[in-house]
Amino acid sequence: MPGSDQHAHLDYLLRLADTSLILGHRLSEWSGRAPTLEEDIALSNIALDLIGQARPLYARAASLEGKGRSEDDLAFLRDPEEYLNLQIVERPNKDFAATMARQLAYSTFAELAWQQLKGSQDPDIAGVAAKAEKECAYHVRHSAEWVIRLGDGTEESHARMQAGLDDVWMYTGEMFEVDDVDTAMIAAGIGFDAAALKPQWARAMAEVIGEATLRLPGERWMSTGGRRGIHTEHLGHLLAQMQALPRAHPGASW
């Protein structure tokens, strides 16, 4: 494989892995503080699924890079500008409604994305995708049920659910971008065309939002850059917490 393609392949793996890991870490922040015991368990389980999806992708990236870095090195020893996740997943949890809005928007996209990636020429991506697609189907159902229950609930829950959706919307555009890395990976049969998934995503979102008696957020300016290492201020804080132990005690194990 030529050098530039290998570079694109590595970036592509890191984009997928970083997006799953960062959302997994975000959701793990609910452990022990979710509104009910069932939700505490549900959010922790979803977090585990996401972190589990990231691990083999990091292992694949580390071996492709061939510089002796491990999956842990990639997760714990990179700075914010080296992280290539979508900005939507680094958004703070805020209240439960905001977390569910972010979760619905991302999971609906992720289910469609993994469905495409099942046919990837990279066997490790294809293997992760085959399971992740089904896991994400459960994540979509979970968040959609909550968006409907809160939207079609009390005046307070409706207002908070609407605020959550409005707040996350400007971070949804980045999911459907296709740049040079994507184009190279689509050509190599490794990646998928995210832009083509937008109509299906929009329909699915509109259906849930309608049933929830909420208002579909309108067209607006979309934030972007996460997949090129440009992040909101929140990623640095998240990494500072997530990486504290391996940075303070290099090589620590238990």
Next chain:
Amino acid sequence: MTSPAEPHPDGRSALARARAALDAVTDPELPFLTIADMGILRDVRARADGTIEIDITPTYSGCPATDVIRLDVELALAKAGVDRFEVRSVLSPAWTTDWMSAAARDKLRANGIAPPQKASGKRALFAAAEVTCPHCGADATERVSEFGSTACKAHYRCRVCLEPFEYFKCI
């Protein structure tokens, strides 16, 4: 060190000893099921140089038992006197609950866990609205939560015998 072609003092080849030892390795979360029942153990074979190669596959992406299973496999082989082996983690094709044996499904039911429905095609994940109560056999059950005590299980309740139970989710 004994070569796999040469029989071990107990008369069996390294491959036969490896197979027998691996048949006894159980899932740490579901100790009444072996990793063969679960479909986690994919293949055991001898390489030309005598090294025994074992393919295992992870189940749910977030399953914390994956590392423990690998360790249990290595321990079982060492105890069986298999000197040279390599445990490979194979991601593709991806594990599915369809790979669980009929015996595994019966054992789950006997242990109070509703087994996953067969044919876990994408639509079947949710078409499987009817989960049978593993305690009384009634079909009138309801989902309490999509997520249960482990990554692989959902939390259900029987509306006939009123007992709570776990359902092994299709994937």
